[in-house]
Amino acid sequence: MPPITLYSWPTPNGITASITLEELGLQYKVEPINIFTKTQKEDWFLKINPNGRIPAIVDGDQRVFESGAIMLYLADKYDGERKISYAPGSPEYVEQLSWLMFQVGGVGPMMAQAEHFRLFANTRSDYGIKRYVDETKRLYSVLDSRLRESPYLAGSKYTIADIANYSWVQIGPVALELDLSEWPALAKWVEEIKQREAVKRGLVIPDSWMSPEQMAERFKDFRAKIDGMVNTDVR
Ligand SMILES: N[C@@H](CCC(=O)N[C@@H](CS)C(=O)NCC(=O)O)C(=O)O
Structure with missing residues (x-):
């Protein structure tokens, strides 16, 4: 099982996370969160994103919510080759x-x-x-x-x-x-x-x-x- 799970729906915020994962060539599991049926407001999902919105990811024991935080987290942790990010300090x-x-x-x-x-x-x-x-x-x-x-x-x-x-x-x-x-x-x-x-x-x-x-x-x-x-x- 890949360690990363993406909770998302194909909206502008959602695709920031999926495009980043795809660009980095990472293995991940996708859990569709249908925002029209309010899955994002269910108790189990609020433990992953207390804000009740997509996207969010879980990487091992680490939850990450907010699209900007997800992109920075993935770049920091998985973009050692700097394919889609610049090195901190530059x-x-x-x-x-x-x-x-x-x-x-x-x-x-x-x-x-x-x-x-x-x-x-x-x-x-x-x-x-x-x-x-x-x-x-x-x-x-x-x-x-x-x-x-x-x-x-x-x-x-x-x-x-x-x-x-x-x-x-x-x-x-x-x-x-x-x-x-x-x-x-x-x-x-x-x-x-x-x-x-x-x-x-x-x-x-x-x-x-x-x-x-x-x-x-x-x-x-x-x-x-x-x-x-x-x-x-x-x-
Ligand atoms: N600031 C958040 C915004 C997330 C957001 O608003 N996501 C929308 C989809 S684009 C959503 O989940 N809407 C459903 C809702 O508001 O309940 C982020 O950048 O991740």
């Missing part, structure tokens, strides 16, 4: 850390709110949509500026900082109708990362969900439902 390590935190504190939470208001809310708030979609676009511009001066976020090498940000940015066109050609360096970086075999594998772990085409259709329906509602912002 200037590039600090860049990698900075762009990783930029995702976990910025791109992830802001895009999640944008998706909430644009796709899943049970009321229509034009204010909420604009606030979080505009913030997402601003963050994309920050990434685009960085990628105009550097091939990858931390420097000359693809790292966990790229995996973290890619996992969210790639869903922007499908979920929020964002046109990546507005950010040419970001679009080029997305296209390049998409071609990586480990990324292709990591995107569909666990494979229990829907195809990208079905998801695009579903999201279109969700947007149409919100568009059909009356704006309920307080004036």
Whole structure:
């Protein structure tokens, strides 16, 4: 039995962990956590992630939750060859850390709110949509500026900082109708990362969900439902 178990669902946060595991070529077992049936809130899972969200991993006796912590843990423990990370103590390590935190504190939470208001809310708030979609676009511009001066976020090498940000940015066109050609360096970086075999594998772990085409259709329906509602912002 491999020592690592991944508890996940193929969402932007979930795939940060599976892509990292795939890039490192690690053996691991996958436990699908269906977030639509609230498996993530069950008592047994809260012992693994007290926050009741995916992803999480268990490695032997060690639990790790929060996508950023999982990526750093895996890189520290298993990336001795520095395939997808920089060594602690180097200037590039600090860049990698900075762009990783930029995702976990910025791109992830802001895009999640944008998706909430644009796709899943049970009321229509034009204010909420604009606030979080505009913030997402601003963050994309920050990434685009960085990628105009550097091939990858931390420097000359693809790292966990790229995996973290890619996992969210790639869903922007499908979920929020964002046109990546507005950010040419970001679009080029997305296209390049998409071609990586480990990324292709990591995107569909666990494979229990829907195809990208079905998801695009579903999201279109969700947007149409919100568009059909009356704006309920307080004036
Ligand atoms: N800060 C957490 C966020 C995790 C998160 O929000 N995961 C979502 C899926 S992308 C989830 O589990 N949602 C189900 C829920 O909120 O109950 C991380 O980076 O791991």
